[in-house]
Amino acid sequence: MKLNEIIPWGRTLEEYQLMFNLSPANLELKILGCGDGPASFNAEMTALGHSVISVDPIYQLSGEQIKQRVQNTYESVVSQVRQNSDRYVWNRFQNADELGQSRWATMERFLLDYEAGKVESRYQYQSLPNLEFDDHQFELGLCSHLLFSYSEHLSLDFHLDSIT
Numbered sequence: 589m590k591l592n593e594i595i596p597w598g599r600t601l602e603e604y605q606l607m608f609n610l611s612p613a614n615l616e617l618k619i620l621g622c623g624d625g626p627a628s629f630n631a632e633m634t635a636l637g638h639s640v641i642s643v644d645p646i647y648q649l650s651g652e653q654i655k656q657r658v659q660n661t662y663e664s665v666v667s668q669v670r671q672n673s674d675r676y677v678w679n680r681f682q683n684a685d686e687l688g689q690s691r692w693a694t695m696e697r698f699l700l701d702y703e704a705g706k707v708e709s710r711y712q713y714q715s716l717p718n719l720e721f722d723d724h725q726f727e728l729g730l731c732s733h734l735l736f737s738y739s740e741h742l743s744l745d746f747h748l749d750s751i752t
C-alpha cells in the first residue's frame with residue numbers, strides 16, 4: 589500500500605474493540621481517541637452512553653469537505669487492496685469492494701453524528717503531539733492507523749512526543 593499522505597479512513601466500534609482488545613470495563617472509561625478521523629467509534633460509543641472525545645486535524649473541515657476527502661482517497665486505497673488482495677487476510681471481509689463499502693458506511697455513520705458531536709466538543713480540532721487537555725482528564729487513550737502506520741511521514745520524535 590503506497591500512500592502519499594495520511595488518509596481519512598474510518599473504522600467501527602466493533603473494529604476498535606477487536607483492534608485494541610477492549611473489554612466491557614474498558615468501554616466505561618473516559619476515552620481519548622487520537623486521530624479518529626471518520627471512524628464511527630465516537631458516534632457508536634456516545635449512542636451507547638459512553639464517554640469519548642476524538643481529536644483530529646480534519647475536524648477543522650466541514651462534514652461535506654471530509655466526505656470529499658474520503659471520496660478522493662477511496663479509489664486509490666480500494667484499488668491497491670484489490671491488486672494486492674493475496675497479501676491480506678480475508679476473514680472479516682470477502683474482498684476489497686466489501687471492505688470499501690464497509691468503510692464508506694462507517695464514514696456515513698460518522699457524518700450523521702459530526703455536527704452534534706462538534707457542538708458537544710466530542711470532535712475537536714487538535715493534533716498530536718500537543719493536546720490541550722488537563723493531566724488525568726482521560727483514563728484510556730486510543731490511537732489506530734496513525735502512529736507506526738506512517739513512519740515515512742511522521743518522525744521518530746513525533747511518535748515519542750505523541751506517546752508522552
Ligand SMILES: C[S@@+](CC[C@H](N)C(=O)[O-])C[C@H]1O[C@@H](n2cnc3c(N)ncnc32)[C@H](O)[C@@H]1O
Nearest residue numbers: 596597598599623624625627644715716732733
Ligand atoms: C487512517 S485514519 C485512522 C482513523 C481511525 N483512527 C481509524 O482507525 O479508523 C488517520 C487519521 O489520523 C489523522 N491525523 C493526521 N495527523 C494527525 C495528528 N498530528 N494528530 C491527530 N490525528 C492526526 C488524519 O487526519 C486521519 O483522520
